[in-house]
Amino acid sequence: MSRNINFKHRVAVVGAGMTLFRRRLLETPQELAWLAAKQALEEAGLALKDIDCVVIGSAPDAFDGVHMKGEYLADGAGGWHKPVVRVYVGGATGVFTPIAGWWHVASGLCRKALVVAEEKMSHAAKPHPQYVFRYIWDPIVEKPLNPNLIWIFAMEMHRYMYKCGVKKEDIALVSVKNKRNACGHPSAQLCDPNITVDDVLKSEVLVWPVQRLDVSPVSDGAAALVLADEAEARRITDTPVWIKGIGFTLDTTHWTNRDLAYPEYVRRAAEMAYRMAGIDNPRKQIDVAEPYDPFDYKELHHMEGLGLAKKCEAPILTREGVTQRDGDLPINPSGGLLGVGNPIAAAGLMKVAEIFWQLRGEAGARQVKKPVYTGLAQAWGDLMQAGTVIVLGI
Amino acid sequence: MTKPVNPRGTPIKEAEAVGIEFPVVGKARYNYTTGEALGVFLAGLKQGRILGTVCKRCGRVFVPPRMYCSYCFRPVDGWVEARDEGVVVTAVASYIEATRARAEKARVVGVIKLEVPGYKFDDHFFPGIMHYICVDDEAVKSMGIFGMRVRARWRPVEQRVGSITDIECFEPAGP
Numbered sequence: 001m002s003r004n005i006n007f008k009h010r011v012a013v014v015g016a017g018m019t020l021f022r023r024r025l026l027e028t029p030q031e032l033a034w035l036a037a038k039q040a041l042e043e044a045g046l047a048l049k050d051i052d053c054v055v056i057g058s059a060p061d062a063f064d065g066v067h068m069k070g071e072y073l074a075d076g077a078g079g080w081h082k083p084v085v086r087v088y089v090g091g092a093t094g095v096f097t098p099i100a101g102w103w104h105v106a107s108g109l110c111r112k113a114l115v116v117a118e119e120k121m122s123h124a125a126k127p128h129p130q131y132v133f134r135y136i137w138d139p140i141v142e143k144p145l146n147p148n149l150i151w152i153f154a155m156e157m158h159r160y161m162y163k164c165g166v167k168k169e170d171i172a173l174v175s176v177k178n179k180r181n182a183c184g185h186p187s188a189q190l191c192d193p194n195i196t197v198d199d200v201l202k203s204e205v206l207v208w209p210v211q212r213l214d215v216s217p218v219s220d221g222a223a224a225l226v227l228a229d230e231a232e233a234r235r236i237t238d239t240p241v242w243i244k245g246i247g248f249t250l251d252t253t254h255w256t257n258r259d260l261a262y263p264e265y266v267r268r269a270a271e272m273a274y275r276m277a278g279i280d281n282p283r284k285q286i287d288v289a290e291p292y293d294p295f296d297y298k299e300l301h302h303m304e305g306l307g308l309a310k311k312c313e314a315p316i317l318t319r320e321g322v323t324q325r326d327g328d329l330p331i332n333p334s335g336g337l338l339g340v341g342n343p344i345a346a347a348g349l350m351k352v353a354e355i356f357w358q359l360r361g362e363a364g365a366r367q368v369k370k371p372v373y374t375g376l377a378q379a380w381g382d383l384m385q386a387g388t389v390i391v392l393g394i
Numbered sequence: 395m396t397k398p399v400n401p402r403g404t405p406i407k408e409a410e411a412v413g414i415e416f417p418v419v420g421k422a423r424y425n426y427t428t429g430e431a432l433g434v435f436l437a438g439l440k441q442g443r444i445l446g447t448v449c450k451r452c453g454r455v456f457v458p459p460r461m462y463c464s465y466c467f468r469p470v471d472g473w474v475e476a477r478d479e480g481v482v483v484t485a486v487a488s489y490i491e492a493t494r495a496r497a498e499k500a501r502v503v504g505v506i507k508l509e510v511p512g513y514k515f516d517d518h519f520f521p522g523i524m525h526y527i528c529v530d531d532e533a534v535k536s537m538g539i540f541g542m543r544v545r546a547r548w549r550p551v552e553q554r555v556g557s558i559t560d561i562e563c564f565e566p567a568g569p
């Protein structure tokens with residue numbers, strides 16, 4: 001039973017939409033936002049006039065190369081002359097956007113909210129979108145060392161491997177699973193039905209232990225959801241998917257002072273969401289999950305933070321096939337960021353859309369084998385800092 | 395039917411793109427202030443010392459230093475000097491530059507957990523900094539680098555400017 005019922009309204013997801021995810025799309029950020037928002041509205045059978053407020057999510061302005069990105073996107077996201085807000089917690093933004101949409105509706109402030117996330121990384125063309133990330137490092141003690149963003153992931157991955165005794169072969173299985181899963185996704189950028197562990201282990205070494213196929217790609221894309229309160233949701237659809245719990249926390253930027261082997265920031269966010277959703281045994285009560293996988297080890301790391309596996313157990317579950325689409329606990333059936341692509345905020349929201357479609361039985365080629373009633377999406381961001389978790393159920 | 399149905403978007407190749415190129419900020423440069431705590435830290439580096447702050451309420455030692463304890467949310471109680479020696483808690487070998495270009499040679503970088511005389515630290519919270527480690531990338535690949543004792547290799551006094559790069563790297567300190 002849910003213990004936290006002091007909210008004015010239950011909130012449901014009633015529609016979802018998204019664009020293709022690709023290395024470079026012709027459309028402007030506003031046009032991408034519009035394509036995704038329009039599809040979500042159509043799926044819900046609504047028009048923009050039916051929407052009371054708009055929540056926009058997008059990661060660093062520096063990617064699209066437009067400051068005030070929220071204000072810029074508001075037009076394509078349907079936010080003009082409406083209450084509109086843009087939220088941002090780095091990579092965790094995509095799941096934070098529907099969380100912010102949830103409180104708009106749960107509070108009674110709005111009855112129907114449009115939630116739109118967009119990223120256009122290809123704009124940050126030269127020398128490479130990765131270069132934009134240098135502005136997240138501490139300017140005094142870190143930036144003078146000329147870091148590449150992948151350093152911090154490689155350090156976390158290696159620490160996790162060391163502490164848990166995990167081999168790169170086991171981690172590569174995640175990349176293989178997700179890039180194969182992506183072949184069922186109409187938006188996917190990196191479907192590869194024949195990829196093997198060997199391909200991952202032979203790909204270009206970027207920052208050991210991270211190789212190119214351990215990492216999600218650079219992408220353009222957008223995704224959107226329509227949220228509604230209970231009365232509206234029941235008018236709109238016979239199959240609303242309820243937001244049962246939300247959680248979000250932030251750790252400090254002082255990442256060199258803590259153990260990177262376990263994502264405390266995810267655990268705390270998950271506990272908040274589970275308390276609200278009345279979940280006390282996530283391994284048994286969550287039927288399908290989309291943990292954040294910008295890197296393959298991150299899926300394992302986050303499963304452990306979410307309590308879907310015990311500490312150091314996620315690689316074992318993966319090896320045993322438990323996390324496959326036909327397994328007992330399907331993980332990233334969409335194909336995740338590794339397969340569908342990683343337009344940062346849009347990729348996080350794509351995960352929430354995936355859980356929505358899975359719970360409605362609309363994932364088609366990607367539909368997991370077991371019946372699913374409760375699902376979870378999670379994202380992570382910043383200097384090993386931000387955790388955002390949403391639990392959906394029917 | 396598989397959702398999403400007919401997701402839209404027009405993939406293009408880099409070469410076909412009719413784009414507008416624009417420099418990020420031209421010749422503009424940021425000029426960051428050091429702040430109180432890191433200002434003292436940088437001055438310490440110039441003298442060959444690694445300084446931290448301590449909160450006596452919770453016993454935490456902060457390296458790099460903070461002027462407040464984020465846990466107790468009160469001012470720190472003063473300064474301590476860390477040894478320029480510690481153990482490697484994680485390390486990686488980078489084959490790319492910040493720009494994503496291939497590097498000419500591998501660069502090993504990691505987090506060093508520093509020692510502070512009179513204090514003991516567990517794995518959950520410790521004085522630690524990111525820095526280069528002057529070892530071969532094989533030490534990273536074999537994982538032999540984990541737990542390795544390392545010591546700062548300082549630049550000559552006359553070359554120090556009050557920067558984290560006043561330490562060239564950390565190098566094996568021997569047993």
Ligand SMILES: [Zn+2]
Nearest residue numbers: 449452463466
């Ligand atoms: Zn304290």
